[in-house]
Amino acid sequence: MLEGITHLTLFNAEQQPLCERLYFKRPERPAMKIGVKSDKAAYARREKISLALQLPDSADVSVAVYRLDSLQNDASEDIYSYLWLNSDLKGTVEAPATYLTDSTANVDLVMLTHGWSRFPWEQVMHPVPFRYIPEYEAHLLYGKVMANQQPVANVPVYLAAPGKDVWLYPALSDRDGRVFFQMKHFEAMNEVVVQTEDTLKRVELESPFSDQFSSRTLPVFSFDRTLQNALLDRSIQMQVRNAYQPLYQSVPVSDTMAFYGIPEKSYKLDDYTRFPVLEEVMREYVPEVDVRRHQSQFSFLMLGRAEYSFTQPPLVLVDGVPVFDVNKVLALDPLKIKRLDVVNRRYFLGPLLFEGIVSFRSYKGDLAGFQPEGLITSYEGVQAQRTFYSPRYDTPQQRQSRTADFRTLLYWAPQVKATQALDFYTSDLSGTYQVVIQGLSAQGDAGSQRMTFEVGK
DSSP states (O other): SSSOOOOOOHHHHHHHSEEEEEEEOOOOOOOOOOOEESOSSSEEETTTEEEEEETTTOOOOEEEEEOTTTOOOTTTTHHHHHHTGGGOOOOOOSTTTTHOOOSSSSSSHHHHHHHOOOOOOOHSOOOOOSSOOOOOSSSSEEEEEEETEEEOOOEEEEOOOOOOSEEEEEOOTTSEEEEEEEEOBBBBBEEEEEEEESSTOOOEEESSOOSSSOOOOOOOOOOOOHHHHHHHHHHHHHHHHHSSSOSEEOOOOOOOOOOOOOOSEEEEGGGGOOOOOOOHHHHHTTTTTTEEETTTEEEEEOOOOOTTTOOOOOOETTTEEEOOOOHHTTOOGGGGGGEEEEEEEEEEETTEEEEEEEEEEESSSSSGGOOOOOOEEEEEBBBBEEEEEEOOOOOOHHHTTOOOOOOEEEEEEEOOOOOOOOEEEEOOEEEEEEEEEEOTTOOEEEEEEEEEEEEEE
């Protein structure tokens, strides 16, 4: 029998479950050893704290330093007892660590009271297909192409986010008119433009939120008046923190290259004599693009590739947004265009093929006055990576600042890999603070460590 909790189910000849139970075997491997030591046992307000960690070479741990009060949970629960015991049980197990270390503790009673479970074997034997496919590589956004209240198949759809970073997300509708976009590098709140080449077809985006809700009912709210003062203090501390200090700092995105990579030619228009009309700029300075005119309609065609003859117009972009009417592009003010990229080759992007790309980049990333067609809406992508904000009081002026510092969480790091020294500063709140370190090794060993220190008045 394997270590930890094992689920046992007895079936009859018709593969129908007859009974179930849980069996627990204490792990033989000890918890991962973690060492932590502070430079002092007590500190003053706004004083620097240095922690020295001793970790295994392969350890990956988190570190949190917070103030203790009557609202904290039981300190006996840690990652070691959670992975071996609590994660497979229902309800609250008091002092779970004792069942892993004390051989006299009756674990069978815990299995009976907290371990009752029943698998819905009908769903296990006959699984229901998922409505949405897994998001392995990027966030997925779904939509549908409609025309005359009917879904339309095999329609190229383009989703773009106007701005200085050029990212384009194409899709091709299936037989039910559905499309989905793989939103790589799409972060925070942005304005998106979703369009097709045919203005008679419209695109409807599905809500990114689930329309199915849990059937579990929450217990009736019960206010414990013994916690009234503690909750009031927490509320005041939180309001002061929100008013004077940020919770997190955003990590800047490093990949600013356009989706087409390095273009064959890139023209910075400030390096050339400016013309008042964009058509003259294209004819005089961009030999890779042939500007054609039939009656009153302009079009582009890529030139200059001996190994391939272009027969279809290229993809034209303005700050990443496709423009299918070249007349509207040539009507832009060239003084608002900073750069022009030319991809003089066939380019595959998702299910679509483009015979070249002509990308106009404005100074401000605001489409240079162009008004795109199609669906224009705001959409929030994946939240950008953030780091925990902790103020520093390195100078006397910073320590004497009159800005209130009511932080109860002094430090938090979700990933600390190597043995290193951590330093941070106390706040204006005195009391007992706890350091909690929890994590895993490369071999899967879990471990945790706690220590406390005092902050005086």
